[in-house]
Amino acid sequence: MGAAVFAELLRERRLSAGWSQDELAERSGVSARSISALEAGGRRPRLSSVVRLAEALGVDQDTRTRWLAAARDTDPQRSAGSDGPDAAPAAEPTPGAAALPPLPPGLSSGPAGSSSPQQLPMAIRHFTGRARELQALDELLADVTPGCGAVVISAIAGTAGVGKTTLAVHFAHRVADRFPDGQLFANLRGFDPDRSPVDAADVARGFLDALGVPALRVPADPDGQLALLRSRLAGTRTLIVLDNAREAEQVRPLLPGSNTCLVVVTSRNRLPGLVALDGAVPLALDVLSRAEARELLARRLGAAVVEDQQDAADELIELCARLPLALNIAAARAADHPGTPLGVWARELRDSQARLDLLSAGDSHADVRVVLSWSYRALAPQAARLFRLLGLHPGPHVSAAAAASLAGLPLSETRALLEDLHRAHLITAPERGRYTFHDLLRVYAAEQVAALEPPQGQAEATLRMLDHYLHTAHRAGCLAYADDAAWQSLDLAEPAAGVAPEDLADRRQALDWYRDEQSVLERIVDSAHRAGADVHAWQLVGAQVAYLLKSGLWQQWQRASETALAAAERTGDRRRQAHAHRWLGQVHRSQGRQPQAQRELRQALELFEALGDRPREGRTRLDLAIAHGEEHADAEAVAESRRALELFQAIGDPSGQALALNSIGWYLAQQGELREALPYCRRGLDLARDTGNLPGQSSIWDSIGFIHHHLGEYHEALPAYHESLRLRQAVGDYFLQADIHTHIGDTHLALGDVEAARDSWNRSLAILEDLQHRDADAVRARLNASTGPGRLR
Numbered sequence: 112m113g114a115a116v117f118a119e120l121l122r123e124r125r126l127s128a129g130w131s132q133d134e135l136a137e138r139s140g141v142s143a144r145s146i147s148a149l150e151a152g153g154r155r156p157r158l159s160s161v162v163r164l165a166e167a168l169g170v171d172q173d174t175r176t177r178w179l180a181a182a183r184d185t186d187p188q189r190s191a192g193s194d195g196p197d198a199a200p201a202a203e204p205t206p207g208a209a210a211l212p213p214l215p216p217g218l219s220s221g222p223a224g225s226s227s228p229q230q231l232p233m234a235i236r237h238f239t240g241r242a243r244e245l246q247a248l249d250e251l252l253a254d255v256t257p258g259c260g261a262v263v264i265s266a267i268a269g270t271a272g273v274g275k276t277t278l279a280v281h282f283a284h285r286v287a288d289r290f291p292d293g294q295l296f297a298n299l300r301g302f303d304p305d306r307s308p309v310d311a312a313d314v315a316r317g318f319l320d321a322l323g324v325p326a327l328r329v330p331a332d333p334d335g336q337l338a339l340l341r342s343r344l345a346g347t348r349t350l351i352v353l354d355n356a357r358e359a360e361q362v363r364p365l366l367p368g369s370n371t372c373l374v375v376v377t378s379r380n381r382l383p384g385l386v387a388l389d390g391a392v393p394l395a396l397d398v399l400s401r402a403e404a405r406e407l408l409a410r411r412l413g414a415a416v417v418e419d420q421q422d423a424a425d426e427l428i429e430l431c432a433r434l435p436l437a438l439n440i441a442a443a444r445a446a447d448h449p450g451t452p453l454g455v456w457a458r459e460l461r462d463s464q465a466r467l468d469l470l471s472a473g474d475s476h477a478d479v480r481v482v483l484s485w486s487y488r489a490l491a492p493q494a495a496r497l498f499r500l501l502g503l504h505p506g507p508h509v510s511a512a513a514a515a516s517l518a519g520l521p522l523s524e525t526r527a528l529l530e531d532l533h534r535a536h537l538i539t540a541p542e543r544g545r546y547t548f549h550d551l552l553r554v555y556a557a558e559q560v561a562a563l564e565p566p567q568g569q570a571e572a573t574l575r576m577l578d579h580y581l582h583t584a585h586r587a588g589c590l591a592y593a594d595d596a597a598w599q600s601l602d603l604a605e606p607a608a609g610v611a612p613e614d615l616a617d618r619r620q621a622l623d624w625y626r627d628e629q630s631v632l633e634r635i636v637d638s639a640h641r642a643g644a645d646v647h648a649w650q651l652v653g654a655q656v657a658y659l660l661k662s663g664l665w666q667q668w669q670r671a672s673e674t675a676l677a678a679a680e681r682t683g684d685r686r687r688q689a690h691a692h693r694w695l696g697q698v699h700r701s702q703g704r705q706p707q708a709q710r711e712l713r714q715a716l717e718l719f720e721a722l723g724d725r726p727r728e729g730r731t732r733l734d735l736a737i738a739h740g741e742e743h744a745d746a747e748a749v750a751e752s753r754r755a756l757e758l759f760q761a762i763g764d765p766s767g768q769a770l771a772l773n774s775i776g777w778y779l780a781q782q783g784e785l786r787e788a789l790p791y792c793r794r795g796l797d798l799a800r801d802t803g804n805l806p807g808q809s810s811i812w813d814s815i816g817f818i819h820h821h822l823g824e825y826h827e828a829l830p831a832y833h834e835s836l837r838l839r840q841a842v843g844d845y846f847l848q849a850d851i852h853t854h855i856g857d858t859h860l861a862l863g864d865v866e867a868a869r870d871s872w873n874r875s876l877a878i879l880e881d882l883q884h885r886d887a888d889a890v891r892a893r894l895n896a897s898t899g900p901g902r903l904r
Contacts (some may be wrong), residue, residue, distance in 0.1 A: 114152050121164060134146055135167060135168070136501045139160075139167035161171060175211050177230075229284050229293065238277060241274075251265055263370065264392065265375045265394055267375065267396055271435050271482045272437060273435060276355070278396060290373070294349070295321060296354065301356050301379070301380075314366075341366075350372070357380065362374075362376050379489075380534050407439070411443070423453035426454075430466065436482060440472050483552065495536075498537055499559040500517050502516065503572055505637070505638045508548070510613070511544055512583075537552060573644075575606075579645045590620070628659075629655075635651060636652055636671055659660075659671065660804075662845045665884075669695070669698045691723070693715035696715060705738055725761075728769060729771070734753070736749075745782045769795040772792065775788075785821055795807070809835045814830035816828045816830075820854065828854075845878060850877075872897075
């Protein structure tokens with residue numbers, strides 16, 4: 112038989128050369144196990160292996176022809192798949208794969224007698240999810256324009272460990288039967304830390320060998336080899352997977368000029384040049400969805416285990432950042448100890464300093480830290496430094512301007528470096544101008560900054576970051592809340608060198624910045640306090656407290672105020688303690704916790720009195736008046752407001768006087784003394800106009816509308832309420848708009864317009880439900896009552 116003949120020829124030639132099987136394996140690239148099997152005569156030799164062995168042994172053309180003939184002359188009943196244990200198994204179509212359109216008919220399957228390589232690596236048995244991505248890849252097979260000559264290319268890009276190769280190989284096995292002329296696979300080693308990226312010509316030589324092209328026909332020069340590969344692939348139906356590419360130039364020379372081939376490229380970089388110039392279809396691969404991550408754990412550990420320990424499984428998923436590599440490693444550890452609850456593994460992973468140590472399976476390709484390091488080491492020095500420094504940022508996202516201050520670099524240079532990191536999939540850009548990365552990358556960046564940046568450099572970068580947010584927040588406060596006194600007491604030092612606060616131009620930009628950065632500011636305050644930067648922590652709270660108050664962000668406001676009080680107490684600064692007590696009193700009052708509000712406000716009042724800070728003493732008295740009013744102690748509220756008015760008159764504070772006059776008028780109205788209340792409010796409105804206090808004007812117009820409403824003067828009440836609402840919207844007081852909408856609805860109802868009333872109440876309810884505020888029940892009751900018999904809907 113042919114296999115036996117070839118075995119004898121190979122063994123004889125090897126022995127005459129004086130080589131062992133291991134030496135021949137090293138010189139030919141065919142494994143020693145395969146050579147042993149071939150010499151035993153029990154395996155059908157693959158033509159590509161025959162060519163490589165002949166070339167290594169230096170046989171002449173006649174001998175090579177005899178070897179190839181012997182290799183072809185085999186028992187047709189033998190397996191056509193392998194010449195040894197290193198051969199790739201033929202893939203079977205995946206059950207349930209999407210129905211794909213047929214390729215154009217009449218295509219050649221290549222020269223007669225040529226080899227049909229099947230180089231795809233083994234597919235992963237527990238492949239999970241990726242339905243959207245697989246559909247996008249399936250659709251590529253329909254994207255064929257007959258006669259255009261353009262190859263179809265998919266460029267799968269994503270961060271380390273996200274499963275790019277797994278997806279590409281899984282897809283390739285699904286559609287392998289559509290490419291009868293073979294499936295070629297090459298690892299381009301674009302990010303291998305120990306070896307250089309594979310040159311395109313080296314890949315071409317390997318492909319030509321696999322395709323059965325005799326070595327003597329392969330040109331010596333690289334360009335000739337690449338041209339021959341394109342010629343050999345022309346008109347064939349061949350699937351080519353180019354894995355782990357570093358750049359487009361590594362891929363472009365290997366692209367066949369044939370629309371009957373499909374090329375799938377994977378890379379940690381985005382390869383924009385391949386998309387722009389070569390028509391590649393980009394496919395960005397993100398971490399798994401929560402549902403896909405649960406499915407992966409269920410496939411690895413059993414559905415019952417995940418279902419019975421759902422909370423622990425979900426925590427494990429988030430601690431692994433939904434990164435497939437991390438999840439597979441964690442699942443493998445759990446599978447090795449089937450009796451251990453998943454909560455044990457989750458508890459271990461909570462320690463961020465040990466997390467990457469635990470996410471390792473003792474193999475460089477199954478070690479999250481090692482795999483991430485391959486992308487990191489490929490960065491240019493400045494980009495690597497920026498990535499490290501981002502490990503100091505608490506997240507969840509960072510703007511380009513904040514990153515520039517963190518690094519102490521110009522904004523234009525920082526943007527370019529961020530794009531480098533984005534192309535390398537070390538950060539993502541979920542929205543324009545803002546960047547983030549998953550928690551495992553954050554942990555890795557923190558490790559790198561701790562290891563490579565000196566303590567002084569870390570401290571300077573942290574100071575620049577804190578100064579950036581503090582000075583930008585202060586600027587936002589100046590623009591958005593010019594009439595509020597809170598931000599005016601910050602006593603800021605000059606920002607550190609290299610800090611460039613964001614350039615906010617007007618109130619709208621200021622409010623947008625507060626909204627976009629709110630989650631970041633929460634973490635920045637906590638980070639400053641933990642780092643012992645107590646002055647920054649307190650000032651950061653002071654710079655945003657007006658926004659938190661007026662936006663109704665009660666929980667965030669309370670946490671920030673508690674941190675500010677702790678920071679002030681640690682420094683022993685009584686003035687800052689007084690402010691923090693007042694902020695806490697305000698948030699307790701707004702949440703209906705009046706005893707706690709009274710306690711905090713009294714502490715603030717005592718401190719302001721002791722410090723001789725009479726303007727803030729007066730404003731704290733007005734806060735106490737509101738707290739009394741919340742408990743329906745209107746007489747005490749009027750009395751406290753009068754004491755505040757006397758104080759503001761004594762120090763000549765017209766803005767404070769306007770607020771105190773309105774407070775007196777409001778609580779007189781609550782007592783039913785409507786005619787007596789109106790002059791106080793009108794005097795307050797004049798002062799508020801004179802001082803340009805827009806929030807004060809809005810509050811007073813609301814009081815005037817309320818008084819007119821309860822006097823039965825509904826047509827006078829509506830214009831007052833609408834002016835109050837206009838001003839509230841202009842200054843961005845989100846929560847207080849709900850009160851005004853409620854009052855407008857009440858007046859519409861009194862005028863008999865139930866539809867208009869319901870519209871206003873619904874607007875109020877939307878705000879209150881968004882804020883989860885206790886007043887929502889009262890508005891909901893109005894709406895329910897308005898749907899009774901005889902009411903319009």
